[in-house]
Amino acid sequence: MKRPILLAIVSATACLPAVAQEDWSLWETDWKAEAGLVLSPGAEQPALYRLGFGVDTNRVLDNGLVLGLALQMDAQQDHPSRPGFSGVIAAPVPGTPAIAGAFSGLARSPGMEDDGARSVLQTAYLYAEGGYGEVRLGRDEGIAKRFSQGAPSLFSTVSLHAPRLDPDGGAIVRTDHDLTGPAAKVSYTTPRIVGFKGGLSYTPDADVRGLDRDPVRILPGTAAYSISDAGEASLSFNHRFRESGVRVRASTAWSRADVDASPVSPVTYGTVETLSLGANAEWKDTVVGASWQGSDNGLTGRPGDYSAWTAGITQSALGFDWGVEYGRATDEAAGVEGESWRAGLARPVTESARIAFGYRHDQLDFTADAASYPLGGEGIVIEITLSH
Numbered sequence: 422m423k424r425p426i427l428l429a430i431v432s433a434t435a436c437l438p439a440v441a442q443e444d445w446s447l448w449e450t451d452w453k454a455e456a457g458l459v460l461s462p463g464a465e466q467p468a469l470y471r472l473g474f475g476v477d478t479n480r481v482l483d484n485g486l487v488l489g490l491a492l493q494m495d496a497q498q499d500h501p502s503r504p505g506f507s508g509v510i511a512a513p514v515p516g517t518p519a520i521a522g523a524f525s526g527l528a529r530s531p532g533m534e535d536d537g538a539r540s541v542l543q544t545a546y547l548y549a550e551g552g553y554g555e556v557r558l559g560r561d562e563g564i565a566k567r568f569s570q571g572a573p574s575l576f577s578t579v580s581l582h583a584p585r586l587d588p589d590g591g592a593i594v595r596t597d598h599d600l601t602g603p604a605a606k607v608s609y610t611t612p613r614i615v616g617f618k619g620g621l622s623y624t625p626d627a628d629v630r631g632l633d634r635d636p637v638r639i640l641p642g643t644a645a646y647s648i649s650d651a652g653e654a655s656l657s658f659n660h661r662f663r664e665s666g667v668r669v670r671a672s673t674a675w676s677r678a679d680v681d682a683s684p685v686s687p688v689t690y691g692t693v694e695t696l697s698l699g700a701n702a703e704w705k706d707t708v709v710g711a712s713w714q715g716s717d718n719g720l721t722g723r724p725g726d727y728s729a730w731t732a733g734i735t736q737s738a739l740g741f742d743w744g745v746e747y748g749r750a751t752d753e754a755a756g757v758e759g760e761s762w763r764a765g766l767a768r769p770v771t772e773s774a775r776i777a778f779g780y781r782h783d784q785l786d787f788t789a790d791a792a793s794y795p796l797g798g799e800g801i802v803i804e805i806t807l808s809h
Contacts, residue, residue: 450478453809457578457586460803461781464588471497471578471585471632475544487550495632496540500590502796504536505635509642510593511757511791518687521643522754523680523719524600524695525727526634527593529755529791532641541632543603554611560629564608564622565598565674568655570699572733573708574746575767575777576804581731581748582699582712585633591783591797593759594729594748596712598697600624600676601651602631616660624651627678644686646719648693651678670710671700680719693719706737718754725754741766756791760784765802777804 457471472495479489502508507526513519521528546559561567571582578585583597601624608622627636627648639645655674661667674697680690694717701710711732718725733746745764751757765779782799 448478448480450476452476455806455808457807458805459578459586459588460805461588461800463800464798465590466500466588469498469500469586469588471495473543479548485551487548489548489550491544491546491548492542493544494540495543496538497586497632498538499536499585499632500587501535501537502533503587503590504534504539505631505633505638506584506587506595507635507638507640508590509533509640509794510590510785510796511755511787511794513756514790514792517790519642519644520688520720520725520754521640521646522716522725522727522752523646523648523690523693524716525593525595525718525752525754526636526638527727527752527755527757528640528643529757530640530642533794534641539630539632541603541630543631552612554609557608560603560605561608562603563599563601563606563624563651563653563676564610564620564655565600565653565676565695565697567608568618568620568657568672568674569597569697569712570657570670570672570701570710571596571712572699572710572731572746572748573701573735573744574733574763575735575742575744575765575779576763576802577806578804579763579781579802581733581746581761581763583633587783588781588802589783589796589798591759591785592761593752593757593785594731594750594761596697596699596714596729596731596748598674598676598695598714599634600636600653600678600693600695601627601648602629602634602636604629604636606651613659616658618657618659620655620657622653624653624678625649627651644683644688646680646682646686646690648678648680651676665704667702667704669700669702671698673698678719688723688725689721690719691721693717707734709734718752720754727752727754741768756788758786758788759797760786763802773807773809775806777806778802
């Protein structure tokens with residue numbers, strides 16, 4: 422599989438001189454910028470932020486084929502012990518080893534990190550789109566992450582389905598099936614037919630540190646491991662039923678990858694397999710949905726599974742969006758169970774600004790072979806989102 426990808430990269434590189442000689446007036450370019458600020462009075466991290474800037478340029482050929490390039494640069498300040506969701510969330514009791522889950526990135530270890538602001542090139546890929554679907558080559562999300570459907574949420578950075586920022590470091594619920602992060606990969610998606618759309622992606626090596634998924638990160642006290650030969654398959658459904666007026670969005674995905682650990686690792690890794698599904702239904706001003714994912718975390722010979730689920734509802738009324746979401750997660754490798762919920766209201770202030778106000782709750786419970794760290798909490802949360 423690696424050889425065809427290498428040939429594709431070489432072919433794309435060979436085309437660069439021709440691209441440089443193109444008439445760029447025929448290319449369409451879109452720019453976007455976004456910023457998010459999360460304020461949590463009384464939290465360990467009372468103010469967190471996220472910034473993003475992206476560009477997409479493409480050209481439509483005479484035969485209808487669209488060729489393009491997409492780039493996205495992001496930066497953020499997250500909880501110093503949990504940047505990118507992964508991190509040490511429990512301490513092992515005497516006589517038990519330090520363990521990290523290959524999929525969840527959550528660990529049981531005697532040490533914790535103190536990370537600061539980070540920035541990364543999240544996406545940088547070439548694409549070709551036509552009547553037979555779309556092909557992407559380069560740094561991008563895996564197909565399982567791209568197709569994932571979660572419970573509706575008022576929040577874009579502290580949601581339960583795909584959390585980006587964590588004021589108290591205690592949110593371990595996540596269902597967006599992100600195995601490889603923004604590592605270089607090749608992917609293919611079919612056209613949408615009668616509401617259905619399929620996709621495949623292959624990642625030779627998950628060797629890029631993303632902001633929301635960091636498969637390269639070696640947590641303090643844990644053995645190093647790497648993820649390679651990652652394959653993902655996903656099927657999505659998006660259709661509005663005319664008679665009832667209900668729009669249904671749903672997806673399911675499966676992924677598998679090899680996990681190679683350091684020879685000094687106290688636990689054994691093999692392959693990591695993950696399954697996920699999610700759906701939501703929208704009619705008039707109401708959206709309701711749920712999502713679930715489960716993974717063996719790549720561990721063999723011992724309990725280590727990670728599983729999580731979420732459910733939520735949003736309703737538009739009186740000029741506001743109202744909503745509540747709830748979720749639970751269990752990580753056997755880290756020895757912890759988590760419960761989270763969000764509730765609040767939101768509304769756009771201008772065409773490019775939105776504010777959400779609510780209450781958040783993140784609680785961790787630990788198993789007999791794991792000791793607690795001071796993570797998690799609850800309180801008021803204010804999220805301000807700017808986009809252009």
